[in-house]
Amino acid sequence: MSTQSQTDLAVTLPDDFFFGAALSGPQTEGMWQAHGKLENMWDLWSNQDIRAFYNRVGSYAGNDMGARYAEDFALFHELGLSSCRTSIQWSRLMDADGQLNPEGAAFYHELFAAAREAGVEVFVNLYHFDMPAYLFRRGGWENREVVEAYASYARAAFTEFGQEIEHWFTFNEPIVEPEQRYVHGAWYPFHRDFAQARRVQYGISLAHALAVDAFRTLQAAGTVRADAKIGLINCFTPPYTREDPTPADLEAVRMTDGLHNRWWLDLVTKGTLPTDVVKTLSERGVELPVRAGDEAILARGTVDWLGFNYYQPTRVQAPASDTDELGNPVFAEPYVWPEAVMNKSRGWEIYPKGIYDFAMTMTRDYPELEWFVSENGIGIEEHHAARTADGAIDDVAYRVPFVRDHLRWVAQAIAEGARCRGYHYWGVIDCWSWNNAYKNRYGFVEVDLQDNYSRRYKASAEWLRQVTSTHVIA
Numbered sequence: 064m065s066t067q068s069q070t071d072l073a074v075t076l077p078d079d080f081f082f083g084a085a086l087s088g089p090q091t092e093g094m095w096q097a098h099g100k101l102e103n104m105w106d107l108w109s110n111q112d113i114r115a116f117y118n119r120v121g122s123y124a125g126n127d128m129g130a131r132y133a134e135d136f137a138l139f140h141e142l143g144l145s146s147c148r149t150s151i152q153w154s155r156l157m158d159a160d161g162q163l164n165p166e167g168a169a170f171y172h173e174l175f176a177a178a179r180e181a182g183v184e185v186f187v188n189l190y191h192f193d194m195p196a197y198l199f200r201r202g203g204w205e206n207r208e209v210v211e212a213y214a215s216y217a218r219a220a221f222t223e224f225g226q227e228i229e230h231w232f233t234f235n236e237p238i239v240e241p242e243q244r245y246v247h248g249a250w251y252p253f254h255r256d257f258a259q260a261r262r263v264q265y266g267i268s269l270a271h272a273l274a275v276d277a278f279r280t281l282q283a284a285g286t287v288r289a290d291a292k293i294g295l296i297n298c299f300t301p302p303y304t305r306e307d308p309t310p311a312d313l314e315a316v317r318m319t320d321g322l323h324n325r326w327w328l329d330l331v332t333k334g335t336l337p338t339d340v341v342k343t344l345s346e347r348g349v350e351l352p353v354r355a356g357d358e359a360i361l362a363r364g365t366v367d368w369l370g371f372n373y374y375q376p377t378r379v380q381a382p383a384s385d386t387d388e389l390g391n392p393v394f395a396e397p398y399v400w401p402e403a404v405m406n407k408s409r410g411w412e413i414y415p416k417g418i419y420d421f422a423m424t425m426t427r428d429y430p431e432l433e434w435f436v437s438e439n440g441i442g443i444e445e446h447h448a449a450r451t452a453d454g455a456i457d458d459v460a461y462r463v464p465f466v467r468d469h470l471r472w473v474a475q476a477i478a479e480g481a482r483c484r485g486y487h488y489w490g491v492i493d494c495w496s497w498n499n500a501y502k503n504r505y506g507f508v509e510v511d512l513q514d515n516y517s518r519r520y521k522a523s524a525e526w527l528r529q530v531t532s533t534h535v536i537a
């Protein structure tokens with residue numbers, strides 16, 4: 064599938080390289096009203112307009128993992144996956160007064176225990192686009208009280224699970240809510256307000272730093288185990304432009320890279336935001352809501368390691384106009400690369416070398432930083448997919464080359480010095496994909512919606528098992 068030459072790439076991953084599954088609470092657990100769970104942003108949108116969700120499948124059932132987690136952890140183990148990253152849902156762990164909800168806590172204790180029993184280590188992320196709705200109604204990430212509420216939720220989670228969990232993450236893809244909810248207007252509340260998006264991004268950055276600070280304090284006190292680590296996960300994507308760029312094209316690259324990548328990389332390695340980006344924003348009339356003391360808060364946001372989600376590259380060029388029809392500043396517009404290979408189901412470009420290019424950028428610019436591939440995968444409409452003689456979905460022709468090519472570029476980056484420790488495949492078991500619901504299937508394991516969410520290996524599962532057991536990317 065790749066347009067790159069794969070022939071010279073490394074094909075072996077280090078012995079201590081780990082393989083795992085990436086998932087999230089709101090996309091898998093279901094049980095949307097059990098354990099006193101509060102309404103979150105996805106429940107709010109589903110309740111308000113179910114037609115916005117593919118085939119009218121809203122946020123309510125996930126992939127039924129809340130009821131099937133023991134079975135799912137056993138499947139991960141069988142596939143040779145030693146870890147899985149999921150998220151605690153803020154709306155399940157905390158009540159509407161901001162206190163720990165004991166029933167929600169009990170659910171996660173049981174889930175983590177089941178994973179341990181199956182030989183799977185759970186990495187815990189605290190936020191996956193799923194703010195409790197009542198906090199959104201109070202202004203969401205623009206309201207400092209909500210930022211503080213997140214810090215207090217993080218503190219409660221560290222205190223409750225601090226002896227059980229070794230790997231923590233504050234946020235998954237913190238760039239996505241600013242973009243999807245406030246720039247593109249694609250997700251509820253459908254705003255198209257660039258300045259608001261940046262205020263939201265700033266609020267998330269403070270929340271991240273406050274959570275890291277709470278983690279360090281609780282670790283020093285012995286509440287969090289001494290070997291625990293904290294990190295952040297983002298969908299970093301190398302920005303490319305045309306082959307013969309103008310200065311304006313390069314400027315589009317600088318701001319795209321600045322807002323999507325360097326913003327988070329500087330925050331987690333230096334405890335600062337990129338000054339050139341903040342300056343350009345200000346020159347274009349976009350001021351961040353900075354208060355006295357914020358610098359010291361952000362300074363505490365440095366992490367132990369990082370998660371790198373990679374699906375597609377970003378290709379940009381100078382925008383035709385530097386404002387849109389609403390008066391928002393525009394710094395870049397999409398560049399359509401004539402040679403792009405597309406995943407037509409998702410509308411995303413497939414470009415495995417991008418994972419290597421960004422890995423080498425991190426190795427050059429942030430040499431101390433350890434990281435892992437925290438998501439990578441391919442979602443395809445499989446409703447009418449061919450089945451093998453034994454009834455399994457035959458996904459080998461597209462899923463195997465996708466994962467193989469990305470893994471080979473990862474192996475190549477490691478061979479050239481990248482500090483990448485492992486790989487989590489996104490949605491090893493098919494799961495609910497936000498407003499795309501079950502349109503595009505990512506799994507090595509099928510979830511049959513017509514048969515009460517029953518699980519069945521797809522044909523590609525055997526290939527995955529081979530790779531995880533040999534570390535050879537055949």
Ligand code: BG6
Binds near residue numbers: 442496
């Ligand atoms: C990542 C998210 O952006 O991509 C996941 O962390 C998401 O939550 C995944 O499901 C795949 O994207 P989508 O929109 O196809 O589900």
